[in-house]
Amino acid sequence: MNILVIGNGGREHALCWKMRQSSLCDQIFVAPGNAGTSLIAENVPIGINDFDALGKFCLEKDVDLVVVGPEGPLVNGIRDFFEQNALLKNILMVGPGKIGAQLEGSKDFSKQFMIRHHVPTAKARTFNASNLTEAFDYISTCKPPIVLKADGLAAGKGVIISLSQGEAKAVIKEMLVNKKFGEASSKVLIEEFLNGIEVSVFVLTDGKDYVILPEAKDYKRIGEGDLGLNTGGMGAVSPVSFATPSFMKKIEERVVKPTIEGLIQEGIDYKGFIFVGIMNVGGEPFVIEYNARMGDPETQAVMPRIKNDFVDLLAAAAKGDLKGKQVEIDAHHAVTVALVSGGYPGEYKTGKSIVGLEKDVDALIFHAGTKKQNNNVLTDGGRVLAITGKGNSLEEARAQVYETAAQVYWDGLYYRKDIGQDLMNYKG
Incomplete structure (x- = not known):
């Protein structure tokens, strides 16, 4: 092909x-x-x-x-x-x-879809600039922290968690009136905060049948300890220790099946990936978002764990022929770390020469924001590289990824050194 x-x-x-x-x-x-x-x-x-x-x-x-x-x-x-x-x-x-992609393209559409099909999710209401007063009144009834989500696409940065009602009111005004995220925040969801730990679940469907790919946990904040601004993703780990077979079974029964059945009921012919962002709240799964494609950088941790011929799976999904297909998953651990330009996710400079890519390393190096110029590889984005280490344990995979990351350099390079650390001794 x-x-x-x-x-x-x-x-x-x-x-x-x-x-x-x-x-x-x-x-x-x-x-x-x-x-x-x-x-x-x-x-x-x-x-x-x-x-x-x-x-x-x-x-x-x-x-x-x-x-x-x-x-x-x-x-x-x-x-x-x-x-x-x-x-x-x-x-x-x-x-x-286009209609199916609204699961990601419109937070309001996806929330209403979840409600219609009884998919467990946080309570939420949607507001626009014309009903800002009602939004303020609603915030006054909410218990902090309060989650504010831009309805449209905002490059993974359209979710803000406010720690007080006053802060939430200031933020929603900035989003709706001052168009903080442009057209993406012409509508904003005010959502109940779910206290738990996240896992990303990836489904490949032909619109009728589906397979579930290896799960991953991603790390959105720029700073170690999950502090600072939201980014497109600073790293990922797969498998995820708390995503036990029993928990994954709950996700399949309560989330994946109702989602696929909902698409069928609504006449939405969906052939592709559904990324389900799940919050594990005391052992119960709640959906925080859908995406209509694979995650980044989770893909870089998930792909090395799939043993199947992946083109065979993709072609089967596209043809409507997934029935009976199984995903074979490698038991090893994968840890992906994003290497980013200094200043990201704010302003940053590009065109920096990357040193160390020619070295023979054990980890996988995936390029993100790079370009070639006169046989040199230069930075060309905020997230520049994603390095994936593999091992028989989380510790081994972390050791490999950080050993390789230490051998790459450009002026202003930054990466988090704590990816996967929270899962090392996770007790739930």
Whole structure:
């Protein structure tokens, strides 16, 4: 199969790395890709939302399968664009249409979907700028901490936890009136705070049947000890110690099955990934969010643990043929650490030369925000690299990832040194 992967981050590099191992894989193209994907695939200089150019490229190169990495093209309707074109409609695609992608593209849509289908989730109400007074009144009835979520896409940064009612009122005004997150915060959910520990669960579905991929725990805050600003993700661990077989069974019965059945009931033909953000509250699962694609950097920790031919699974999902498929999971542990530009998630500089990538290391190095220039690899984003260590234990995987991270350098490099540490002695 000729495969086109859309995106340019660490998630897409990890997907390409996994697909490259498949006997079904002929050529992999990545649009637009990065310095890392260029080592195992052919980068194509087409923007992720340039559907016309992506479609023409698929026809020129006889692409059989399109795998959409980021949420933007899904929310903007790339599947709908392909399906409405007579020449493109038979190309297999992993990723939902515009309506299904609202599970991620609109927090309000996804919350109402959960309520309709009795998926356990936090209580919430949605407000816009025209009913700011009602929002203030509602906040006055809420017990802090109070969660405020921008309705639309905000690059993983649209959730703010306020520690007092006064702070929550100031924040919601900034979001709704001052458009802190642009159009993404034209509507804001005020949500009950759930006290627990998070786990990310990944489902691949063909719209009727599904498989559950290895779970992961990600680390969103920039600072060690989970302090500071939210980021796109500073690291991930898989497996997750508290995601026991009995807990995962609860997630499947109470969350995954009702979600798939809900999509079927509402006539939403969904072929792709569903990322379910779960809060473990005293051993009970509550959904905090859906995403319509794989997570980043969780993908970099999950892919090395899948033993299957991954292209076979993806093609089966895209064809509506997942029934009877099983995911084989490697028992080893994976720890992923994001190496980021100084200043991220605020302002940062790019174009810094990366040293140490040529060294022979045991860990996997996935590129995120990188580009090639005159045989040099330069930083080209906030999250620059994602390094994944593997081992027979969490301790071994952590040792490997940090040993490799210490060998890479660029001016302003920063990474958290405590990824996975909280799970070392987790008692629940």
